[in-house]
Amino acid sequence: MGGDAPKSPFAPKSFPALPAIDGIRIAAAAAGVKYKGRNDVFLAELAPGTQVAGVLTKSKTCSSAVDWCRTVLDKGKARGIIVNSGNSNAFTGKIGEKGTKHMVQAAADALGCKPKQVLVASTGVIGVPLPGDRISAVMPTLIEALGPDNWNDSANAIMTTDTFPKLATATAEIDGKQVKIAGIAKGSGMIAPDMATMLSFVFTDANVPSAILQKILKDGADRSFNSITVDGDTSTSDTLILAATGKAGNKPPSSPSDKRLKGFVAALDAVLTDLATQVVKDGEGASKFITIDVTGAANKKSARRIGLAVANSPLVKTAIAGEDANWGRVVMAVGKSGEPADRDKLSIAMGGVTIANKGEGVLDYDEAPVAEHLKGTEVHIEIDLGLGKGAARVWTCDLTHGYIAINADYRS
Amino acid sequence: MGGDAPKSPFAPKSFPALPAIDGIRIAAAAAGVKYKGRNDVFLAELAPGTQVAGVLTKSKTCSSAVDWCRTVLDKGKARGIIVNSGNSNAFTGKIGEKGTKHMVQAAADALGCKPKQVLVASTGVIGVPLPGDRISAVMPTLIEALGPDNWNDSANAIMTTDTFPKLATATAEIDGKQVKIAGIAKGSGMIAPDMATMLSFVFTDANVPSAILQKILKDGADRSFNSITVDGDTSTSDTLILAATGKAGNKPPSSPSDKRLKGFVAALDAVLTDLATQVVKDGEGASKFITIDVTGAANKKSARRIGLAVANSPLVKTAIAGEDANWGRVVMAVGKSGEPADRDKLSIAMGGVTIANKGEGVLDYDEAPVAEHLKGTEVHIEIDLGLGKGAARVWTCDLTHGYIAINADYRS
The missing domain is CATH 3.10.20.340 (ArgJ beta chain, C-terminal domain)
Structure with a gap:
């Protein structure tokens, strides 16, 4: 379905150059989950010790990938993120849970970590069993391709009905140390469960404990992704993840309201708002x-x-x-x-x-x-x-x- | 605007013949509030002693006509209903309140009752002062035309973007006495505040005290008008009125759950559901x-x-x-x-x-x-x-x- 609709009049003429984030390597590959001739899987490798936070759909009929993320986020740390487009694996019952586990296991094996250290998201057609073997089959390709700069490929790989990839970046200082933020997103309807879930993955080298990260991300999401709407419909798979590697080496803040975090919170807000408004600008049929x-x-x-x-x-x-x-x-x-x-x-x-x-x-x-x-x-x-x-x-x-x-x- | 859109594919080929309701006389007239060459004012004369109940919009920005109806309904009795289409008199501030009072006073003078005995509704363009003098100018015409059978004219007079008039009728027995119900409605969007508010006026000769009438009407509205939607938008003027003249002469019921009311409640439900589903079938752009x-x-x-x-x-x-x-x-x-x-x-x-x-x-x-x-x-x-x-x-x-x-x- 993606690509059938005319390109949004708001599609940017050029895209921001996202910086490498120390501790993050990313890659995209073509697994043929549904689409032909384009990348449809995204893998992120997170350095050991990376703290994670997330905001997930409140839908009562959420996908098994969302359920899985909840348990990983409870621990506050992760080593990888695996995402596919073309199949949301939502409302697929027990088979769906198996598909999620298969996908997570394949990524964990490839990254050399435990499945419970891998976050996962799927977006695309609903109610159709996920062809997990196609995703595990491209793991070697993904591991081979992992690098710090594959932002454009990654942003493209997670698209469904989107007519342009969504990227944003900002920098800030925490306690005199420069920290970088880089994020990608996809979404075109607020949701169309068979194709247009909202997903966003944001990475930073800041050193921020997961509990504080979670509070900052929730507040930032309220001011950005939770303040946009295309059609008022809510996806069964909406997922926003923030991963902080800590490689910038700043002293960790003591609380979400720690004054030293002020610049970081503002920079994160800028990235989240930039991505969120890009989703609206790619809204299905949007002319204004x-x-x-x-x-x-x-x-x-x-x-x-x-x-x-x-x-x-x-x-x-x-x-x-x-x-x-x-x-x-x-x-x-x-x-x-x-x-x-x-x-x-x-x-x-x-x-x-x-x-x-x-x-x-x-x-x-x-x-x-x-x-x-x-x-x-x-x-x-x-x-x-x-x-x-x-x-x-x-x-x-x-x-x-x-x-x-x-x-x-x-x-x- | 009314009449520009193509007729709904669900427009009925013929309309039900509504019976005379003892104690009710109705009329329509052309006041030229906005539309030219069609009736746009509806007047109902209710016999002395008529009990009334109503369900009004929950909008926090409701029109002054809705405010007025609330105070009349609190007393439980009324002698008249005056309605215009073409101008909703909503969001017109103090001028709007004057317009409502002018309209109610004109109807009260014509019917020989007090303004606080007259219910009122306006539907049409928002934010434009109501030309109340045009409405008072047609009062003599309306009084002259009052009769028991003008249902079609009346249903047509209250239309805005509707593509067909909405009428429904049913009969029931209370305590061995036959009672009749006749109702009209308008509405095409769940709302379009400049044209398509939902209004409905239902009349019966049953003898039912207003407190009981109110409970029955509220429950019936939940199963009918509150169970339909076209676009999820809510009018500032939605008004449903039930007037019971008592002329059927049945012994009044003792409570809303009085078993003798069972047939009447079912018949009222049938009329309300018939009218409500007609509104959906005339929904803007509806093909299914x-x-x-x-x-x-x-x-x-x-x-x-x-x-x-x-x-x-x-x-x-x-x-x-x-x-x-x-x-x-x-x-x-x-x-x-x-x-x-x-x-x-x-x-x-x-x-x-x-x-x-x-x-x-x-x-x-x-x-x-x-x-x-x-x-x-x-x-x-x-x-x-x-x-x-x-x-x-x-x-x-x-x-x-x-x-x-x-x-x-x-x-x-």
């Missing part, structure tokens, strides 16, 4: 990238929920696709969020122009700049609740004929 | 009518939430539009509902054929009858959670290019 800023909400959580209610509203998304400044649909979406809101305190701006203020439409607002703004590919909606200090930013894309074409006209 | 039966859930509430999560999933709705038996998307939607579910106990059937069973796809299921079923216009999805005894039925429609065309390609 929409940033929604919510302020004045009862609290931060409420602000994010209101932002996501607006971002998920089919009527708001189709209005933006139609370049229609239909603030009435924004009001409706705020109202249905179930969060505290007062109709007579609510204000809405598009492209910086206030078009509804304190419960009433601004009848004589200047329409020309708003119309011009909506004709562009990046749309900004600001919602002020006028209630408290809660603020959040979320991102989404518009809902177009392209989404219907990808998800209804094509058959799986 | 989808019935989702959830069984084996932890409880009834959980079953309904799971059903609605599936019904609201853009990926499920586009799969059905594409006639694709993509049960993986159903699994995904069950998983994201947040309700208790066990991947390994879940079973899914389409068109009566089990295609996923106890956590695994049925690899050799008979595809031909399922493909044939999906080619039809009425699709049946059954989901068994295998956990408890909770069951619910919900209805939705597919998500097609037609929905995008109505909501993005057309401008308001």
Whole structure:
């Protein structure tokens, strides 16, 4: 299915050059899980002592790979990550569990570690048994190819309906030591369980204990991957992993709020947000990238929920696709969020122009700049609740004929 | 906007003949609120002593008409209902409140009752002040036209993006006395705040005190209007009113669970379900009518939430539009509902054929009858959670290019 849809208008002209991360070697290979003539397996070797953290789907029907990751993450350390595209191995029952174990065992054997030290993710068609032997068959090729610089190959190998690979990098200082962060991601629908799960793998040479890493990653995910939506659907396989080798040699921080971590947290946020917004920009059928800023909400959580209610509203998304400044649909979406809101305190701006203020439409607002703004590919909606200090930013894309074409006209 | 979209393939060839309800007189008139050359105001005169109940939108940004209805319903009695289409009078601030009061006062003066005895609803464009004088100007015409049989005119007058009027009727016995029920509804998106709110007005000659009426109506709404969805968006103006004149002369029931009410509750359910499914069948862009039966859930509430999560999933709705038996998307939607579910106990059937069973796809299921079923216009999805005894039925429609065309390609 991947490759059938036209390339996103937001596909970058060039890709960032990701740095080598001391302690990380990566590789991609073509196992023919489903796709022909392209890489579909990604292997990462993590140096001994690498601390890991993860944020996994909350779906009650998650895949066996997600179940496996949970037990590895509980230990806080790992030696490898193995990922395939083309088959999500989700809803495959006992056979699926066997497939996951087979894949993990093959990677562990190749890397010379224990299966419980290997994180795993699968993305692609649902309900079809994973051809695990094809993945184990390419292990020698992967081990041979392991190197510090194979970022592009790796980002391409994990793609499904994505129309471009997603890479991001940043640096920071912890206690005077420079640390590097490099990450890749895939995702195109927020989810399409037979093809478009969101996966992201982020690597750093920072020395951060896993418990602290976990807290930082969870908070960062809330501000990035948990603040985006394409269609409001949630994958059975969503997986975000952060691996920290410690090779930068910084003194480990004492807590998640340790001041020396401030720069690292900001750099990690930058990488996660960069990757997350790339996923939205590759959203199925997206023609507009929409940033929604919510302020004045009862609290931060409420602000994010209101932002996501607006971002998920089919009527708001189709209005933006139609370049229609239909603030009435924004009001409706705020109202249905179930969060505290007062109709007579609510204000809405598009492209910086206030078009509804304190419960009433601004009848004589200047329409020309708003119309011009909506004709562009990046749309900004600001919602002020006028209630408290809660603020959040979320991102989404518009809902177009392209989404219907990808998800209804094509058959799986 | 109404009339621009092609007529729903589910538009009925003929309409039921609704009976006169003793104590109810109705009329429609053309006030030119927004539409030209069609009726856009509906007036109902309720005999003295008529008991009323209502279910109103839970939106936090509801219209002033909804606020007004709340205070009338608190008293349990009313003498009139005044409704306009073409302007929802929502998000119009203090001017909006004035518009509502003007409309209610005009109807009260015409009917010879107090404003607090008049229920009101407005549907149409949002954020534009209501031209209340146009509505008061047609009051003499409405009073003149009041009669027991104007059901078709009335159902047409409240339409916005609807492509057909919605009418339903049933009879029952209470304590040996025959009682009649007649209802009309409008709605085409679950909501499009500038045009497609859901409104329904149901009338009966049964003698039922308002407190009991309220409980029966709330329960009935949960099984009907609260069990349908087109796009998951919620109107700022959704209004369901039940008016009972008492003219049938039955002895009033003593409680909502009074056994003598059993037939009446079933007949009311039939009318509400008939009207609610007509709204789905007129859903924007609908080409398939989808019935989702959830069984084996932890409880009834959980079953309904799971059903609605599936019904609201853009990926499920586009799969059905594409006639694709993509049960993986159903699994995904069950998983994201947040309700208790066990991947390994879940079973899914389409068109009566089990295609996923106890956590695994049925690899050799008979595809031909399922493909044939999906080619039809009425699709049946059954989901068994295998956990408890909770069951619910919900209805939705597919998500097609037609929905995008109505909501993005057309401008308001």
